[in-house]
Amino acid sequence: MLDDRKKQILKAVVEDYVLSAEPVGSKSLINRHRLKVSSATIRNEMAELEEQGFLEKPYTSAGRIPSDKGYRSYVEDLLEIGEMSESQAIAIRSVFSDSIIELTDLIKKAATVLSQQNDYVSVALTPRYADSRLKQVKLLMIEPGRALVVVVLAAGLVKDRLVRIPDQISGEELGRLGEAIEEGLAGKKLADITLVAVAGAAADQAIPDAVLNQVVYEAYISIKQAEHLEFYIEGTHRLLKQPEYKDVDKAHRFLQALGEEKTVAGYISDLHEGGGEECGEYMVRIGQEIALEGFEDTSFITSSYCVNGDVYGQIGVIGPRRMDYGKIISQIRFINRAINEASSDAAR
Amino acid sequence: MLDDRKKQILKAVVEDYVLSAEPVGSKSLINRHRLKVSSATIRNEMAELEEQGFLEKPYTSAGRIPSDKGYRSYVEDLLEIGEMSESQAIAIRSVFSDSIIELTDLIKKAATVLSQQNDYVSVALTPRYADSRLKQVKLLMIEPGRALVVVVLAAGLVKDRLVRIPDQISGEELGRLGEAIEEGLAGKKLADITLVAVAGAAADQAIPDAVLNQVVYEAYISIKQAEHLEFYIEGTHRLLKQPEYKDVDKAHRFLQALGEEKTVAGYISDLHEGGGEECGEYMVRIGQEIALEGFEDTSFITSSYCVNGDVYGQIGVIGPRRMDYGKIISQIRFINRAINEASSDAAR
DNA sequence: AATTAGCACTCACTATCCGCGAGTGCTAAC
């Protein structure tokens, strides 16, 4: 589709623009890249690239900037993902050095370092546990009327929740009830567990129905809550460093769009839904490709991370389209590997 | 110190400036407040107020804006804190209507609503639990090598932490160990619990020393972590709506300063250290009074909330000096009361 | 036929200038 020289020029334009944030012209291209042709030739080539939709001009007599299509083909064909610089690797590794045992903390840390390294916003999603299997349920009396429900999944997740319960029930009764529920439901997929199933498992206890029902209900909610995915956003303020957000209103609109956490989380989660993808595979979504209100001028770079090879969540970077795709992708890969190691470490 | 007319003028200047964000001049003051004197008189009075340091001029021929001292005396003498409008009350109450049982969630919600209502940043600190007494310690086996430590304080806090433990120890051993620790330490103040104390309580168990030590250590850390205060910041992006942050660099510097969570949290916590203050008392810190880098142009309005009458944390609002002090103070009071009710509700 | 030199043209950006208007301080009259 594109001959070699056009590719070379497109690549150069993208990379210069990523660096400078300013439309790049024919002369400065030559200067920076030591091309062996004249600026007029470049101009002709750039005009053609524009016709084909890879480049665009912000106004009649300015340099060119990449279009969505231009970025897309850059990411797909032209980009060579190098190794990270040693200094980056060290910075990232140092974050993972203290042994962290909760998956959630690990993911948060990863997102933080990703944002710090790039001055973009980073996001992280905890895994979807709907397909994961229940392993343990504990009911712990805290004081009369209050109990702690602890839910443990086979995938390693431990989650708990403080609930109100009737005063009448005793600590031992509560404990036995927990055991009964655990026995009845252990091994089932989270998605398959219903309120009726919990009630069934808890059925033959010598506890008044009214009391039992309330506890069963709370246990059910707690189990269901384990499957909720959580969403973290990190480094929103760093985005203000980017020249594209020198306009406060634009920055504000964007931050507001980011505030719609559920929308964003859902979008990213769906992106990686397809399944069958390998751990650490990344996806890039550029500008208009993102069908979300308020993200027309941004790009997403997201990736699934794995824990124990089967459960996975997502981690990613959101920034202006003018991102250093190569740098970020190599970092995301690296971080993915780190998560994998650290988690298999922790889980076993 | 100030005669009545000066007070009236100062009050009017502050209130106009809060509303308009623009220096207020003598004529517009008259228009807006229907004063019965001429603009020349106002000018003379304002000149004196400036000499005494209550007002200042951004440049030679502009209107006046309040100085730190002006705001201070406004807050201290001039401000009448009215009741909130019914619509505000409804908005706030609706947030607290769903019964929330974890204190942390309650506080977060409170901070969120505070920020939403005012378009400022809100902050919240969980209580300092150092003086609180330990009530329960549970050790729960999750799988060989991993355990959950649950710590319950008399003040109602429940906190847990996933830890790594030696493979050799069994579930029953772990449970017994937990009971021993609980028995040995229950009733003690968190601040008084040392590693040695934990080890002492766990001493006469039939478990190899090496194994025991590791578990004891993790238990100790978990207990200690219960006393850490947590800090929440909410609504940073809303600040971009304020005209004082139309300059991106200024906004960025401020958000960066806010990012120093420990510094800010420590400052606010110390502010309310004195003790002996009633629940719901608020403090106002204006501009230079805040001895923190990067907060010269901002004000803090903070308040201690109480849970069960003795433990307390802080909640507050951070914004430009030009804040609607009256509105915020009345809201903070209201929210404080709501926290109090909801928590005494939940805790008992 | 592809490349390049040359040139006229475009257009954002910056600086400068100017008039407007809301504000001030001061003086003198009330």
Next chain:
DNA sequence: GTTAGCACTCGCGGATAGTGAGTGCTAATT
């Protein structure tokens, strides 16, 4: 003590001109 009047200040918004990096096109060159 208050106020009317007035000269003065100064930020702000709009107009204007110059600059420079960029373009597209044409004609000459390879």
